[in-house]
Amino acid sequence: xxxxxxxxxxxxxxxxxxxxxxxxxxxxxxxxxxxxxxxxxxxxxxxxxxxxxxxxxxxxxxxxxxxxxxxxxxxxxxxxxxxxxxxxxxxxxxxxxxxxxxxxxxxxxxxxxxxxxxxxxxxxxxxxxxxxxxxxxxxxxxxxxxxxxxxxxxxxxxxxxxxxxxxx
Numbered sequence: 001x002x003x004x005x006x007x008x009x010x011x012x013x014x015x016x017x018x019x020x021x022x023x024x025x026x027x028x029x030x031x032x033x034x035x036x037x038x039x040x041x042x043x044x045x046x047x048x049x050x051x052x053x054x055x056x057x058x059x060x061x062x063x064x065x066x067x068x069x070x071x072x073x074x075x076x077x078x079x080x081x082x083x084x085x086x087x088x089x090x091x092x093x094x095x096x097x098x099x100x101x102x103x104x105x106x107x108x109x110x111x112x113x114x115x116x117x118x119x120x121x122x123x124x125x126x127x128x129x130x131x132x133x134x135x136x137x138x139x140x141x142x143x144x145x146x147x148x149x150x151x152x153x154x155x156x157x158x159x160x161x162x163x164x165x166x167x168x
Contacts, residue, residue, distance in 0.1 A: 031049070032051065032062065032064075035050060035051045035114075036051070036062075036114040037114070039051060039112065039113065039114070040101075040112075040113055041101075041112050042098060042099060042100060042101060042112065043081075043083065043091075043093060043097070043098040043099075043100060043101075043103060043112060044081070044095075044098035044099060046065050046068060046083060046112065047065065047068060048065055048066060048067055048068070049064065049065065050064070050065045050112075051063065051064055051065065051112075051114075052065065052083075052085065052110050052111060052112055053110070053111045053112075053114055053117035053118075054087075054089075054108060054109075054110055055108070055109045055110070055111060055117050055120055055121055055124075056107060056108045056109075057107075057124060057128075058121055058124045058125040058128060059121075060117055060118065060121045061087070063085035063086055063087055063089065063110075064085065064086040065083060065084070065085060065086075066084045066085060066086055067083075067084040068081065068082070068083050068084070069081070069082045069084075078095045079095075080092060080093065080094060080095075081093045081094075081095065081098060091103070091105070091110065101113050101116060102116065
C-alpha cells in the first residue's frame with residue numbers, strides 16, 4: 001500500500017516537471033509575442049520582463065530586460081542607468097539618453113519598439129542586397145576594357161620576348 005502511494009507520488013512529480021517546463025516555454029513565447037506587438041516604451045520606462053531588440057547590420061536579436069539599476073550622485077540625482085539583458089549585455093546610459101526609443105553604441109543599435117527595429121533591419125537588408133546585385137552585374141564595356149587591357153599586356157610580353165630573341 002505504501003509502495004503504491006510512493007510510486008503514485010513519484011509518477012505525479014515525474015509527469016508534472018515536463019508539463020511545468022512546457023507551460024513556462026509557452027508563457028514566454030506568448031509574453032514575447034505580446035511585447036513585440038504592444039510594447040511602446042522609452043528606455044527610461046523599461047523594467048524587468050520587457051524587451052529590447054539589438055540590431056547589428058541586418059541581424060536582429062531580442063533581448064529580455066533582466067534588471068535596471070540607478071546610480072546617484074552626492075545630491076541624489078540620477079547619474080547613470082544600467083540596463084541588464086538576458087544575453088549578459090549591460091547598457092550604460094546617461095539620463096538624457098533614456099528619453100528615446102532607440103540608442104546607438106558603436107555600430108549596434110538598440111530599439112524598444114519591435115516594428116521600428118524590423119523596418120530598419122529590412123531597409124539595411126534591401127540596401128545590402130542592392131549593393132551585392134550592382135556589384136555582381138558586369139556590363140559589356142567593362143568586359144571589353146578588361147579584354148583590351150589583357151591584349152595590351154600580351155602584346156608587351158610578345159614584344160619583350162621578340163626583342164630578347166633579336167639581341168642574341
